[in-house]
Amino acid sequence: MVRLPPDGRAVRRRLLVIAASYLSAVVVAGLVLRAGISAGRTGGHPIGLPWVVVGLGGVLGGVIVAAAALYARRRSHAGRADPIPLARAVMLARIGRLLMLAAAVVAAVLGVLLAPAGDERTFAIATSTGLAALLAAFALLANDLTRLRQHVKSGRP
Numbered sequence: 001m002v003r004l005p006p007d008g009r010a011v012r013r014r015l016l017v018i019a020a021s022y023l024s025a026v027v028v029a030g031l032v033l034r035a036g037i038s039a040g041r042t043g044g045h046p047i048g049l050p051w052v053v054v055g056l057g058g059v060l061g062g063v064i065v066a067a068a069a070l071y072a073r074r075r076s077h078a079g080r081a082d083p084i085p086l087a088r089a090v091m092l093a094r095i096g097r098l099l100m101l102a103a104a105v106v107a108a109v110l111g112v113l114l115a116p117a118g119d120e121r122t123f124a125i126a127t128s129t130g131l132a133a134l135l136a137a138f139a140l141l142a143n144d145l146t147r148l149r150q151h152v153k154s155g156r157p
Contacts (some may be wrong), residue, residue: 015073029058057103064096100139108132
């Protein structure tokens, strides 16, 4: 059985879906960023700073991954799948993922360092590190472009 290379239209369609999904994640990260900014404005304690870092890391990382998918879509041809733009997009997406991981680490450290003393300390640490862990998990699982590139290289549709 001969494997045919993946159709360029199917790859372009998949890249558009990837970009749309990451742009929706950018909206969610923007809401976290907004909540962190609001928390920082209302109180005298900078407890909202880890939320700002998580939100900013999610927004920037998500925009970079979405831009990488849109770049690969724009550079690929409708008739055949071109692996070169996908390889460049994968590298750009890795930068976005590393940025999200770095933001998650910084947010977790800030969450512990800036947690207020008293009864709410445990809750503040848990929420800040929980958000950081969610961002880190998202960054580690955000490998759609890598999988798509592997499918194109192997010739699977």
